[in-house]
Amino acid sequence: MKDHPQLPEDEKEIEALLLKQAPKFKARAPINLESSILKNIQEHSKSSSKRKSTFEWKFIASAAIILLGVSFLFYKNNQVISQSEYRDDSISLIQLIQDNMDSVSADDFDQQKIAQNILEPLGVTAIFEDFALLTYQPEKK
Amino acid sequence: MNSSDTDEKIIEECRSQSKDWDRYFSILVSRHQEALFQYLWKKTRSIHNAEDLTQESFLRAYQKIDLFDSNYKFKTWLFTIATRLCLNQVKKKTPDSNAEDILDQEAQKESTETDFGLWEKAKLLNEDQYTVLILKYSEDYSIQDISKIMDKSENNIKVLLYRARQALTKHLPQFQEIKEKVTT
Numbered sequence: 001m002k003d004h005p006q007l008p009e010d011e012k013e014i015e016a017l018l019l020k021q022a023p024k025f026k027a028r029a030p031i032n033l034e035s036s037i038l039k040n041i042q043e044h045s046k047s048s049s050k051r052k053s054t055f056e057w058k059f060i061a062s063a064a065i066i067l068l069g070v071s072f073l074f075y076k077n078n079q080v081i082s083q084s085e086y087r088d089d090s091i092s093l094i095q096l097i098q099d100n101m102d103s104v105s106a107d108d109f110d111q112q113k114i115a116q117n118i119l120e121p122l123g124v125t126a127i128f129e130d131f132a133l134l135t136y137q138p139e140k141k
Numbered sequence: 142m143n144s145s146d147t148d149e150k151i152i153e154e155c156r157s158q159s160k161d162w163d164r165y166f167s168i169l170v171s172r173h174q175e176a177l178f179q180y181l182w183k184k185t186r187s188i189h190n191a192e193d194l195t196q197e198s199f200l201r202a203y204q205k206i207d208l209f210d211s212n213y214k215f216k217t218w219l220f221t222i223a224t225r226l227c228l229n230q231v232k233k234k235t236p237d238s239n240a241e242d243i244l245d246q247e248a249q250k251e252s253t254e255t256d257f258g259l260w261e262k263a264k265l266l267n268e269d270q271y272t273v274l275i276l277k278y279s280e281d282y283s284i285q286d287i288s289k290i291m292d293k294s295e296n297n298i299k300v301l302l303y304r305a306r307q308a309l310t311k312h313l314p315q316f317q318e319i320k321e322k323v324t325t
Contacts (some may be wrong), residue, residue: 010313011306014259016277017316019308025279027182034174037199038167045163045202083199123244 148172148215152206166206170199175214176222176280183275184227186264194230198223202264217282221290224272231268262312263305270305273298 007015028034148169155165177198182191201222202209209218222229263274269291276282276290284302288295 007306010310011303013313014306015278017259017313018263018274021260022279023149025183025257025260026179027188029175029178029182030188033178033192033195035172036192037170037196040196041166041200042163045279050253069210086324134314 151210152209152215153211156206164202169202169215173219174199176216177219180220180275180280181223181227182271183260183279184224185230190230194223194226197226201226220276220280220282221292224290225292229286252299259309259312260314264308266308267280269293270301270308273301274305277302296314 151165151168155243174195178191178195181194181198185191185194198219202219205222209215233290259277263271266274272291273287276287277284282290284295288298291298293301317320
């Protein structure tokens with residue numbers, strides 16, 4: 001052979017024998033082999049396109065559900081935080097005002113004065129948009 | 142495109158047009174199914190396994206056609222897929238499948254000729270040596286192509302071939318009669 005131009009004699013004989021016997025060394029192929037290969041490919045092709053479209057729909061539906069879920073959770077979470085923060089801050093503020101009420105007369109009970117006379121000296125710098133708190137009327141001592 | 146085009150041309154044109162791909166792929170199936178089946182039968186010696194592996198090889202080729210490099214021959218690529226599938230099957234072999242093989246071989250003994258001369262002895266070699274012999278002397282592949290199919294270096298293939306031939310020389314006396322016919 002070209003790959004081994006100078007083979008020993010016995011190896012040449014082996015080569016010659018293998019080559020001579022090669023044509024007989026075969027099996028009878030199934031008659032419908034070609035058609036079954038093509039059928040197999042066709043079936044796979046159909047099922048894979050079906051799987052693909054099902055997969056796409058499932059993916060879109062899952063993504064939409066996840067997105068909705070996350071949005072809802074985010075919304076709820078924010079709501080809970082803002083409500084609880086508001087509540088906590090409101091209670092603290094009321095407490096602060098009550099504790100320092102001695103230095104505030106009833107006339108001074110407006111937003112600006114609370115800020116100047118009570119909150120700022122205490123280091124409270126938070127700004128409250130909702131001034132529902134300021135409608136709170138403490139009992140006059 | 143017509144059916145006399147080379148495999149590589151068919152694949153290339155189909156890729157660019159991506160029309161009637163199934164129809165053109167059937168030309169490739171028609172051209173190579175017999176050779177691939179024979180190769181797989183020689184490797185497995187089971188008609189049932191060879192048929193399954195032939196189907197699986199074509200299916201993989203169909204699915205992975207985008208990975209085919211047109212610089213290579215389609216048949217070589219197809220045989221590479223088949224060789225790897227065959228190797229995987231040997232690794233996965235279960236006791237049940239062995240029993241199936243025995244039944245398959247029994248059925249084959251009844252239906253076909255089973256005296257394949259020196260090739261019977263070749264089957265007793267290790268898997269790699271036997272595969273190299275099939276690809277070289279039965280399928281007529283070059284060392285370069287065999288190295289691609291078996292994913293081994295060309296030197297490795299030459300060593301496997303040398304050892305396979307050496308191992309078979311001890312059986313030569315049994316084939317004295319045939320040998321004389323060959324040399325005359």
